[in-house]
Amino acid sequence: MKFGILVSEGPYTHQASDTAYQFAKAAIAKGHEIQRVFFYHDGVYNATRLTEPPQDDRHIVNRWSALNAGHKVDLVVCVAAALRRGIKDEVLAPGFRISGLGQLVDSGIKADRMVTFGD
């Protein structure tokens, strides 16, 4: 099955992005495809390479980048939400790209299931 994922909360403050990542990993392990992960609202903070968690904590941003490197998962950050919050191309971690909200709607059209992670 083809899944589209919407992440609408920032990392560390909220469980949403952890759960979305675990879901994506589990789905891929079962042979499903993650068609796209779309980051919206504070979810755009998942994409900044300036993130430096303590060494004994998980690195949420790098985990997403690895998902792109290993499985070509399309990681899209909403441009309007990103610019509002100071996320621009120059701070993007590897594997992320900034694009419009149309990419979220497009994901809804192309994926078999759309799954939202957030409040």
Add this chain to the structure above:
Amino acid sequence: MKKFMFVNRKAPYGTIYALESLEVVLIAATFDQDVSLVFVDDGVYELTKGQDTKSIGIKNHSKTYRALDGYDVEKLYVERESMDARGLSEDDLIVDVEVLSSAEMAALMAEQDVILSF
């Protein structure tokens, strides 16, 4: 064409969810999909008349709901239980809506292809 439903559950101000939901709706409307909006819980406050945001210094986006029919977004549903719990009636709302019971709302949700919840 897919059936897209946007579920609005939050008060219009206090968090950005209502505004950013509206931004997705306006984009979705340009994709030629079957778009509907649902207002439940505190989301019903998004449609109330007389919103005045001057004293909190935030833009009043409630007028945008009235512009939605210009985007061919005409399916607006409000949950009766959410309105009743907040002492609201259809007369308090800035747009024409269809009021549904939560059971009817659940049936409508079951028909959708994509549900995005804000």
